[in-house]
Amino acid sequence: MTLTRADCEALDRRDPLATLRSQFVIPPGLIYLDGNSLGVMPAAAPARVAQVVQQEWGQGLIRSWNAAGWMNLSQRVGDKIARLVGAAPGELVVADSTSVNLFKVLSAALHLARAESSGTHRGAQRHVIVSERSNFPTDLYIAQSLAQQHGGTLELLEGEDIPARLAGARGQDVALLTLTHVNYRTGRMHDMAALTAQAHAAGALTVWDLAHSAGAVPVDLNGTGADFAVGCGYKYLNGGPGAPAFVWAHPQHVSSAWQPLAGWIGHAAPFEFTPDYQPAPGITRYLCGTPPVLSLAALECGVDTVLAAEPLGGMVALRHKSLALTRLFAELVQTRCAGHGLRLVSPTEDALRGSQVCLARDDGAYAIVQALIERGVIGDFRAPNVLRFGFTPLYIGYAEVWEAVEQLRQVLDGGVWRDARFQQRQQVT
Ligand SMILES: Cc1ncc(COP(=O)(O)O)c(C=O)c1O
Structure with missing residues (x-):
């Protein structure tokens, strides 16, 4: 049975790891499915780096090699x-x-x-x-x-x-x-x-x-x-x-x-x-x-x-959620984006799958990823034909997965990815 958006929102409300998201700065409205390439910034990082710069380096100078x-x-x-x-x-x-x-x-x-x-x-x-x-x-x-x-x-x-x-x-x-x-x-x-x-x-x-x-x-x-x-x-x-x-x-x-x-x-x-x-x-x-x-x-x-996930079950709990997220994404793509030439590259068997889902398409894979990014769903493209989506269970929720697939469906249904502005290959893909 395909889950609805409301089902996914209910899963988020019951998610024992949901509180971990507050450790990050995530730009509002962004669905970030690229933590397998560059993780989201921890909220503590700017102050910590500023402290190292201003106090440990600025004031402590060479002494900080020992003192700090x-x-x-x-x-x-x-x-x-x-x-x-x-x-x-x-x-x-x-x-x-x-x-x-x-x-x-x-x-x-x-x-x-x-x-x-x-x-x-x-x-x-x-x-x-x-x-x-x-x-x-x-x-x-x-x-x-x-x-x-x-x-x-x-x-x-x-x-x-x-x-x-x-x-x-x-x-x-x-x-x-x-x-x-x-x-x-x-x-x-x-x-x-x-x-x-x-x-x-x-x-x-x-x-x-x-x-x-x-x-x-x-x-x-x-x-x-x-x-x-x-x-x-x-x-x-x-x-x-x-x-x-x-x-x-x-x-x-x-x-x-x-x-x-x-x-x-x-x-x-x-x-x-x-x-x-x-x-x-x-x-x-x-x-x-x-x-x-x-x-x-x-x-x-x-x-x-x-x-910080250790008191909540650590890597075992993170893995449990990661598998649920990747499984949900793969199932939703297969049901809601059917008929658009997407093939699931990642294994459906849980034991064989990491924390990402990759899809292949004969043409347009790069442009589809670009169209999604414009809509605030960030994944990446790996040559020659792979759309890659990473799911970091620390900060990704079930309703975000649902919304990401909905945006993918719209990009494919409307053919918006065919627009010339999405075809221009950038240095980093
Ligand atoms: C499997 C794997 N190894 C190594 C690297 C990159 O290594 P480096 O940090 O030296 O660029 C990547 C980068 O994406 C990677 O996916």
Whole structure:
């Protein structure tokens, strides 16, 4: 049975997480379905950033590295993110961008996978990095670049073909499996535990990109036995444009390999200023240069908005609502926008779907998204033909989902998207 707008309003009234929305500044009338690309600004962020600028920087100046705890911000915010992804305190730090962290962990993992197998008859053969063809481009570019530097091979497969590639004799040349847990263009979620187990059975290590998972779906890094992970601060963690990213290494591996960007902040004693590099113990060695204090302050506000759900059931409760929102959106599109050539790209099965719904259309996908944005429904377009909608359960309600689909229906029914002003491709889509 298709829900009505009134049904959705009733769901909002009963939503135990509805109060969390007040943590954000959401422009009136806007339905923001792009938190998977850039999260909404936390209401606490402007004052916190102003405080860091005016007091900690303006008044405290250099003293604030010690007095305001700037030097430990990467670890402090890292410990908070750790709570959201099944890591223990001290295992995860905030640093650099997701791309740069991928370079660090893929290098370290490649080194370890080869070192572990060297001396065995398989050692020389373990040179393949396996990934998914539709993985996010930066993940593939970094892996490709490493494969080129280290004489390895990047092999791209369809997601469903990965288990067979890892199994039995075929898996013997695989050094690493690197995947984005929730695919950016389809919203399909991999089974992290199963794939990690299959990779380990093959003698390979795993590197997970949690860009579309952290703060969106429950993740249990230690529970699944994953080897390395990175993730993004500006999507579901609401850390602001270009927010720094995070990096995690399993305690078993963290001290076994150098990460290649051996900078002074990852040194065991940066203020000894010694000429030789001695990596800091633990995950701190994954830091490279001076922490971006203003960005870290904003990111901490964003992470706190997700942690605010802990007394209400935390990631499990957020996941429950996220699935209800994405399921509702997909069902409403299928019933209310039928006959307009939209195909559901994201899985209908809950266990396989992240916190986004992607639709494909042979033509006009970009223009339809632009027409929706003009009407105050913000999603995005991913080439060549995907309309992508992210659902952040912290601040999206059921009636908003209903209204978003109603606007989509109107844009399609009236053909307004065909107007020339919606065809002009902008730099960021
Ligand atoms: C899966 C995934 N990885 C990485 C990135 C981006 O990484 P960076 O912050 O280094 O630009 C994105 C950006 O959308 C992404 O979707």
